[in-house]
Amino acid sequence: MIERTLAIIKPDAVSRQLTGEIIKRYELHGFKILAVKKIQITKSQAECFYYVHKQRPFFESLAGFMAGGPMVVLVLEGKDAIKRHRDLMGATNPKEAAPGTIRKEFGTDIEHNVVHGSDSRESAQFEIGYFFSGLEFQP
Ligand code: UDP
Ligand code: MG
Numbered sequence: 001m002i003e004r005t006l007a008i009i010k011p012d013a014v015s016r017q018l019t020g021e022i023i024k025r026y027e028l029h030g031f032k033i034l035a036v037k038k039i040q041i042t043k044s045q046a047e048c049f050y051y052v053h054k055q056r057p058f059f060e061s062l063a064g065f066m067a068g069g070p071m072v073v074l075v076l077e078g079k080d081a082i083k084r085h086r087d088l089m090g091a092t093n094p095k096e097a098a099p100g101t102i103r104k105e106f107g108t109d110i111e112h113n114v115v116h117g118s119d120s121r122e123s124a125q126f127e128i129g130y131f132f133s134g135l136e137f138q139p
Contacts, residue, residue: 008116011069
């Protein structure tokens, strides 16, 4: 099934100049980049993006981190893109991530884990729409 998923190269990765390295991995794994842009969001915009976590203890810190510098957001397309992208990212905690995954290789800690990926079709639809309009898509 051809799917679309939202990827974010988080502010920790952008500031460490890992953007190109991470995008290269998306392409090597066969994802097509339909849309890409570099933006910095406000803390309230980050809170809205992560609204599902609003009751979690890490919510405030997470929103501050995501608003703390520019990020690169992308729409990736490919076969079973949502799960394949999550597999390429690795577990949330870099210390528990499988060898060869992006988070294992570049993540610092459970918050500063360098990348985001949608975890379901529903979240992909919300997250892509949060950052991109249809006009920004280039097949
Ligand atoms: N996070 C955190 N502490 C935690 C769990 C998550 O700071 O105990 C951060 C981390 O940056 C993570 C994001 O919150 O990527 C969203 O958490 P989620 O459980 O959705 O993990 P993901 O889907 O990103 O693997
Ligand atoms: Mg998540």
